[in-house]
Amino acid sequence: MDVVSDAISAVRTGRPSSNRLRVSGSWCTRLAPYEGAGFHVVLAGGCWLVPDTGGEPVPLGAGDVVLLPHGAGHVLADSPGDTARAVPFEEMRRPAGDGRAVELLCGKYRLDRSRTHPLMAELPEVVHLPNRVGRHPELRSAVDLLANELGERRPGACLALPSLLDLLLIYMVRAWMSEAETGSWPSVLNDPVTTAALRALHSDPAAPWTNDRLAAAAGVSRATLARRFTALVGRAPMAYLTWWRLTLAATRLRDTDASLAAVAREAGYGSPYALSHAFSREFGVTPGKYRVSAGSS
Numbered sequence: 123m124d125v126v127s128d129a130i131s132a133v134r135t136g137r138p139s140s141n142r143l144r145v146s147g148s149w150c151t152r153l154a155p156y157e158g159a160g161f162h163v164v165l166a167g168g169c170w171l172v173p174d175t176g177g178e179p180v181p182l183g184a185g186d187v188v189l190l191p192h193g194a195g196h197v198l199a200d201s202p203g204d205t206a207r208a209v210p211f212e213e214m215r216r217p218a219g220d221g222r223a224v225e226l227l228c229g230k231y232r233l234d235r236s237r238t239h240p241l242m243a244e245l246p247e248v249v250h251l252p253n254r255v256g257r258h259p260e261l262r263s264a265v266d267l268l269a270n271e272l273g274e275r276r277p278g279a280c281l282a283l284p285s286l287l288d289l290l291l292i293y294m295v296r297a298w299m300s301e302a303e304t305g306s307w308p309s310v311l312n313d314p315v316t317t318a319a320l321r322a323l324h325s326d327p328a329a330p331w332t333n334d335r336l337a338a339a340a341g342v343s344r345a346t347l348a349r350r351f352t353a354l355v356g357r358a359p360m361a362y363l364t365w366w367r368l369t370l371a372a373t374r375l376r377d378t379d380a381s382l383a384a385v386a387r388e389a390g391y392g393s394p395y396a397l398s399h400a401f402s403r404e405f406g407v408t409p410g411k412y413r414v415s416a417g418s419s
Contacts, residue, residue: 125311125320126295128366129239132373138287140229142272143214146222149200152208156193158233161290163187164253165269167224172197172205175247185253185265189294191245193233198226227268231291234376234416237369240356241307242295249298258300261293310354315340319351319359327367328390333359368404371397375409376416382409 142165143151153160155174162171164186171180171188174195179202182188190196197205211228251261268286271279302308310316318340323331336359337347351359371389374380380388386397394409401409 125239125241125317125324126292126299128324129241130291130295132369133233133235133238133242134231134288134291135234135376136232137284138229138231138291140227140283140287143198143224143226143228145200145214145224147200149214149224150197150205150208151199151211151214152197152205153195153211153228155195156230157235158193159231159291160190160193160196161188161229161231161294162198163227163265163268163290165225165227165265165272167222169224169226170197170199170202171248171250172199172202173248177248180248180250182250183253185262187251187253187261187265187290187294187297189245189249189251189291189298190247191242191249192247193230194247196248198228200224227272229287231287237372239369241310244305244307245295245298246304249294251294251297258293258297261290261297264290264293306354306356313350313354315342315347315350316354319347320355323359323363323366327363327370328388330390331360331363364400365404367391368401371401371409372405372412372416375413385409 146167162182164182164184166184168181168183171182173180174197180188181202197208199205199208251258253262253265264286268283268290271282271286276282299308299311310320319336322336322339333344333348337344340347342350348358351362355362357365367389371385371391374385374388382394382397386392386394389397391397391400398409401407401412405412407415
């Protein structure tokens with residue numbers, strides 16, 4: 123696995139959901155804050171997104187994609203003016219007034235924020251990815267495929283749509299990283315030494331890593347690795363490895379019925395006791411209690 127894939131997999135739960143919205147004329151709808159992440163794809167026409175956080179209204183055109191990675195509440199409307207007229211999204215009547223129709227795919231990803239990877243945590247409240255010729259061709263392809271599946275409802279669409287929505291999330295994060303002017307993780311993954319070390323750790327987190335072994339995998343001295351990794355990631359290499367191993371263990375406890383011994387082994391711990399001790403120190407709860415809590419949420 124790579125860092126971006128792991129960062130998304132660690133927080134994603136369940137399957138994404140989506141609704142197609144087709145409106146025209148004067149309209150305004152509010153989407154309440156959500157524990158997961160929201161997204162919109164403009165299939166036709168144009169509209170405005172107004173964040174509840176007080177940020178500037180965002181104009182959206184056909185082909186634009188928006189990710190709200192922290193589930194911020196917001197308004198979608200024909201104009202950015204009077205948002206007090208907004209009705210809840212669930213009560214939207216899809217008015218058929220005059221003017222060109224606007225079609226959107228609006229959806230949500232279910233996320234478990236208890237162990238968010240710092241890459242995901244530093245995404246801004248609103249990630250707007252305009253439709254520009256030659257930019258992010260894989261994202262554009264995903265949008266086109268989604269539009270086709272929604273329009274024709276071909277056999278197998280019930281499986282195809284969730285898979286395409288998962289791809290959409292990956293492509294949105296990739297696109298943000300390629301254009302980000304803030305945040306440390308785009309810089310982290312552009313640094314060859316730190317990237318090589320992270321790739322090694324994420325490829326085999328259960329391996330008996332040491333600073334010397336990791337430095338050799340990255341092709342630099344131990345001192346160089348420690349300096350560059352810590353400066354960019356914000357944790358020393360072995361501290362990051364410990365945190366990531368425990369995050370993986372928590373994900374396995376949440377998503378599977380694997381025994382504690384199996385989870386410990388996969389996370390690189392020699393015994394369930396060793397995992398339990400480290401897990402309790404990191405999360406303030408035993409693995410067993412965490413599994414029960416995660417299963418009831």
